Amino acid sequence: MAVTISAAGAGGRLGGDPVVNDFSIQVATVNGSGSQSANLVLLRSIFRMGIPVSGKNLFPSNIAGLPTWFTIRVNKHGYIARKAQNELVVAMNPETIVQDEAALMPGAVFIYNSDLKFTPSRADVVAVGVPFGSIVASTCQEAKLRKLVTNMVYVGVLAQLIGIELDEIEAALSKQFKGKQKAVALNFDAIKAGAEWAKGNLSLEVPYRLERMDRTQGKIIIEGNRAAALGCLFAGTTVVAWYPITPSTSLCENLIGYLEEHRLDPETGKATFGAVQAEDELAAAGMVFGAGWAGARAMTATSGPGISLMNEIVGLAYFTELPGVIFDVQRVGPSTGLPTRTQQGDLLALYHASHGDTKHPVLIPATPQEAYEFAYQAFDLSERFQTPVFVMLDLDLGMNSWMADPFPYLDSPLDRGPVVTADALSRRVEAAPEGAKHDVFGRYRDVLGDGIPERTLPGTPHPLAAYFTRGSGHTSEAKYSEKPEDYTWLVDRLARKHETARKHVPSPVEDWRGAEVSIVSYGTSEHAAQEARDLLAEQGISTNYLRVRALPFAQSVKEFVKKSRRVYVIDQNRDGQMHDLLRLEIDPADAPKIRSIRHYDGMSLDAMSIVAPVLEMEKH
Amino acid sequence: MATTTPGPQTNRLGLTLNDYKGAPSTLCAGCGHDAITGQIVRAFYEMGVEPHRVAKLSGIGCSSKTPAYFLNKAHGFNSVHGRMPAIATGTMLANRQLIAIGVSGDGDTASIGMGQFVHLMRRNVPMIYLVENNGVYGLTKGQFSATADIGSTLKTGVANDLPPVDLCALAVQLGASFVARSFSGDPKQLVALLEAAMAHRGTALLDVISPCVTFNNHEGSTKSYTAAKELDMPLHTLGFIPAFSPIEAEIVPGETRVVDMHDGSKVTLKNLSRDYDPTSRAGAMATLMESSGKGEFLTGLIYVNEQQPDFISALNLVDEPLATLPEAKVRPGKDVLDKVMESLR
Numbered sequence A: 001m002a003v004t005i006s007a008a009g010a011g012g013r014l015g016g017d018p019v020v021n022d023f024s025i026q027v028a029t030v031n032g033s034g035s036q037s038a039n040l041v042l043l044r045s046i047f048r049m050g051i052p053v054s055g056k057n058l059f060p061s062n063i064a065g066l067p068t069w070f071t072i073r074v075n076k077h078g079y080i081a082r083k084a085q086n087e088l089v090v091a092m093n094p095e096t097i098v099q100d101e102a103a104l105m106p107g108a109v110f111i112y113n114s115d116l117k118f119t120p121s122r123a124d125v126v127a128v129g130v131p132f133g134s135i136v137a138s139t140c141q142e143a144k145l146r147k148l149v150t151n152m153v154y155v156g157v158l159a160q161l162i163g164i165e166l167d168e169i170e171a172a173l174s175k176q177f178k179g180k181q182k183a184v185a186l187n188f189d190a191i192k193a194g195a196e197w198a199k200g201n202l203s204l205e206v207p208y209r210l211e212r213m214d215r216t217q218g219k220i221i222i223e224g225n226r227a228a229a230l231g232c233l234f235a236g237t238t239v240v241a242w243y244p245i246t247p248s249t250s251l252c253e254n255l256i257g258y259l260e261e262h263r264l265d266p267e268t269g270k271a272t273f274g275a276v277q278a279e280d281e282l283a284a285a286g287m288v289f290g291a292g293w294a295g296a297r298a299m300t301a302t303s304g305p306g307i308s309l310m311n312e313i314v315g316l317a318y319f320t321e322l323p324g325v326i327f328d329v330q331r332v333g334p335s336t337g338l339p340t341r342t343q344q345g346d347l348l349a350l351y352h353a354s355h356g357d358t359k360h361p362v363l364i365p366a367t368p369q370e371a372y373e374f375a376y377q378a379f380d381l382s383e384r385f386q387t388p389v390f391v392m393l394d395l396d397l398g399m400n401s402w403m404a405d406p407f408p409y410l411d412s413p414l415d416r417g418p419v420v421t422a423d424a425l426s427r428r429v430e431a432a433p434e435g436a437k438h439d440v441f442g443r444y445r446d447v448l449g450d451g452i453p454e455r456t457l458p459g460t461p462h463p464l465a466a467y468f469t470r471g472s473g474h475t476s477e478a479k480y481s482e483k484p485e486d487y488t489w490l491v492d493r494l495a496r497k498h499e500t501a502r503k504h505v506p507s508p509v510e511d512w513r514g515a516e517v518s519i520v521s522y523g524t525s526e527h528a529a530q531e532a533r534d535l536l537a538e539q540g541i542s543t544n545y546l547r548v549r550a551l552p553f554a555q556s557v558k559e560f561v562k563k564s565r566r567v568y569v570i571d572q573n574r575d576g577q578m579h580d581l582l583r584l585e586i587d588p589a590d591a592p593k594i595r596s597i598r599h600y601d602g603m604s605l606d607a608m609s610i611v612a613p614v615l616e617m618e619k620h
Numbered sequence B: 001m002a003t004t005t006p007g008p009q010t011n012r013l014g015l016t017l018n019d020y021k022g023a024p025s026t027l028c029a030g031c032g033h034d035a036i037t038g039q040i041v042r043a044f045y046e047m048g049v050e051p052h053r054v055a056k057l058s059g060i061g062c063s064s065k066t067p068a069y070f071l072n073k074a075h076g077f078n079s080v081h082g083r084m085p086a087i088a089t090g091t092m093l094a095n096r097q098l099i100a101i102g103v104s105g106d107g108d109t110a111s112i113g114m115g116q117f118v119h120l121m122r123r124n125v126p127m128i129y130l131v132e133n134n135g136v137y138g139l140t141k142g143q144f145s146a147t148a149d150i151g152s153t154l155k156t157g158v159a160n161d162l163p164p165v166d167l168c169a170l171a172v173q174l175g176a177s178f179v180a181r182s183f184s185g186d187p188k189q190l191v192a193l194l195e196a197a198m199a200h201r202g203t204a205l206l207d208v209i210s211p212c213v214t215f216n217n218h219e220g221s222t223k224s225y226t227a228a229k230e231l232d233m234p235l236h237t238l239g240f241i242p243a244f245s246p247i248e249a250e251i252v253p254g255e256t257r258v259v260d261m262h263d264g265s266k267v268t269l270k271n272l273s274r275d276y277d278p279t280s281r282a283g284a285m286a287t288l289m290e291s292s293g294k295g296e297f298l299t300g301l302i303y304v305n306e307q308q309p310d311f312i313s314a315l316n317l318v319d320e321p322l323a324t325l326p327e328a329k330v331r332p333g334k335d336v337l338d339k340v341m342e343s344l345r
Helices: A035-048 A097-102 A132-139 A143-163 A166-176 A181-201 A224-234 A249-262 A281-293 A304-320 A347-351 A368-385 A395-399 A422-431 A484-502 A525-538 A555-563 A577-585 A588-593 A608-619 B032-047 B062-069 B084-094 B106-110 B114-123 B167-174 B187-199 B225-231 B281-294 B334-343
Strands: A022-030 A053-058 A067-075 A088-091 A109-113 A126-130 A220-223 A239-242 A274-277 A298-302 A324-330 A388-394 A401-404 A468-470 A509-511 A517-522 A543-548 A566-571 A594-598 B054-058 B075-078 B099-105 B127-133 B178-183 B203-209 B232-234 B236-241 B256-260 B266-271 B297-304
Touching (some): A022 A143, A035 A067, A035 A143, A035 A166, A035 A181, A088 A097, A109 A143, A126 A143, A132 A181, A143 A166, A224 A249, A224 B334, A239 B084, A249 A274, A249 A298, A281 A298, A281 A304, A281 A324, A298 A304, A298 B084, A304 A324, A304 A347, A304 A388, A324 A368, A347 A577, A517 A577, A525 A543, A525 A566, A525 A608, A543 A555, A555 A577, A555 A588, A566 A577, A594 A608, B054 B084, B062 B075, B084 B114, B106 B167, B127 B187, B167 B281, B167 B297, B178 B187, B187 B203, B187 B266, B225 B297
Parallel strands (some): A022 A088, A109 A126, A239 A274, A468 B075, A517 A566, B099 B127, B232 B297
Antiparallel strands (some): A022 A067, A220 A401, A509 A543, B178 B297, B256 B266
8 A cells, every 4th residue: 555755744654653643634524514513622622632733614605505624733843734635534525525535645544424325446545434324323312413413423433543532522522512511411422422433343543643742731722813803802992893704704793792791881881882783894994984083992804805895985094094993804806706715815905905195004913812912903003103004814814723822911001192182282272382372283293203193082172172084185284285285295294104104013023044045924824834944944945034914014024135045925815915015115136036936726825835836946 | 431342142152153163165156055054053053062072074075065164163074975974973983972963965875875874874873964955966067966856957958867866755764763854045944953953862864955056056957946945845834942941832732743852952843734743754754755746845854753762872882982981991801811711721
């Protein structure tokens, strides 16, 4: 039987020493069949054994009936990017079983539902037929409940085959069903039945084993959208206006859930937040910036098509200088594109969102902790700079399960920006010389020369507080003007403000090793990139690394390119958007150094998609 | 003998009418919108509203320029075409203590902004939503709007062959809680309606016919001054008695109906040609349909419902503005984070 080392180096093999804590499991099921619970229990049981894991859900744009896959990567080194191939595959879906078998890597273990009309045909894999129907019938007396627990049987079979501890499975079940004892018992019975069946009927030893480690102690499992929602919660968000769109929906749903739990006034029981499901993204954005104008911390979350609709109001907010935070959980576009697949295709659309001369801060988290921290920071930046701030996630980060350290409590005071109160106006009037008492505040003045103006909030009880907000050309005093010099002064000040923001957005993560080869990534490419660097190092190619964490680029990004010999820029989009943006902003003399690596099939990036092209290009 | 010059009249706050004025209008001389602006100034003055408490909002168009022409001491926001309702909704979420007045036009509301208009009415966001309705696009020089009547002609003689959107009927159907129609040439009625709108808690729609002197004031237009004056069919003679006024309402049984507003003010409706009950939604709908069939231009308080909770009340928000809540009220403590983290282990 052929023995092959997998592309990512964590090979499957039969007959040799077992591979411990370094493989992937994929489960193929039917959308809507309730497999998610079984998959999360599987993930969490392994996590509870102290072994690093990550989980990715590959699902169709459909409610029920279409194929769906869930992949768990187990990796003792902590690699969490997707692997292109899986060592263990569970096939429960009659529609895809032939394709699932065909895609197996040599040496894989193929656990399939033997109740399906299917005969295994691969000689280079281990096929294990499991009679799910009869196992479930033996453990679950009530026929109507059997469908609900069928998927749990494969958890049990896997537990027996690769060594998942039943105690940890039971604990994971308790968590999954939030202590509902009857549901826990019903599901645990099915799992035990699966394990018993495997014990009694399978004499083979599969070459993949789990062994308890201590690398998950104290850690959490969380999706990026939930992490971002927590950032919003602790940043004191008070207005949420949103329109449901995959894959951003769970961000607002989680946030609203947390707000309802933690943001009722203890004395009155009344809400200290307002959440509105808007009629569309145009309205959601309008509500956010209306609330921002009036002084509230406001946010929305959407995906690419929603960003398109919000563009008009984003341009207005940029020009009139209104705060508001927009999360873009990217999917594959344009239009509907692949709505349940991942991409980083909105980078340029966010940076230059809207018409005319516009540029916005864009924060780009790679991990749940960064999603949490950048969400928090986005509100500070938005109010300080009085401008829309985007936080760019993607489906991979937003909707998949990630292992993380518990988040720190961010205790720096909220930065509400330069808001001038009625008391401050009174003090200024008092201090002003005669003849200048009516001139103590101008909405768009460049007070400190950094491009940042001051604002008063509607409702401020002072006769000098009011100003008029308009998308038309205006002066530093917020008066209507079409004079060329007023307009150029205004947009030049906005550019100055953007330059100031450059120093305040999250700085890049950098690892300079003086190597020949440099790699630049952003967002979720981080995980595949770090694994790729290790794999390249094994091939004798050391790499410098920089991960962009925000736009505008920090000065150090240009310097990194300047001191590099060759730079590979990794993009999860067809046209290499970061590659192009970088070339626009660096010293033109450095442009020939830059090479583009692009991954855009809708699947999250895997290490080999970086390693292979780097090796290929390094040959030349 | 010494003489004294009487000072200007003041309202209950000691402010003069001038304190409620804005920048000089840049609209065409004789524009109906300027007449409406004058009544807005008067209504806020008479109601004794503190100018800083007002947020004046608009979309795009001739009508949407008008917030610059009243209440200089109030924050204003001239937003984007048709999207003022969302801006206003966000504003009121942020600060429920503001008094919001939105001014829109028939293009801004009935075409590009139809979606947001519809949802504003459904939500009953507390604000005055005033449509300066002239049936024509002014700033783009004279195209029909969606409220132009069938058969009405442009200056060039082109006739409109599509039915108009009746904003009042639409608002009643959507569950709006205060729906009125008026005419820029009837200051008395308009001021009373504006004051009643201020006393209302919820969205108050005022659809005000406001002739465009430049593009739609010719023979053949159904929204000219002449046509509006001829066709105007008031439902009742309106009076408004604010809650702070010591005046008792003169109520003649059988002739005058009184609507008690939420803040204690009273709207008096003296019957004219028919006995009209503005608290009946079905009656309002039937009357609007009947009148539009006859080509009448019905004005007055068409529908009012003081029981319906407004959007902010329905959300059960705290009384103070969300915008200025102190950190202690908006930022959960470390214990909350620890609890959430524990649940994710």
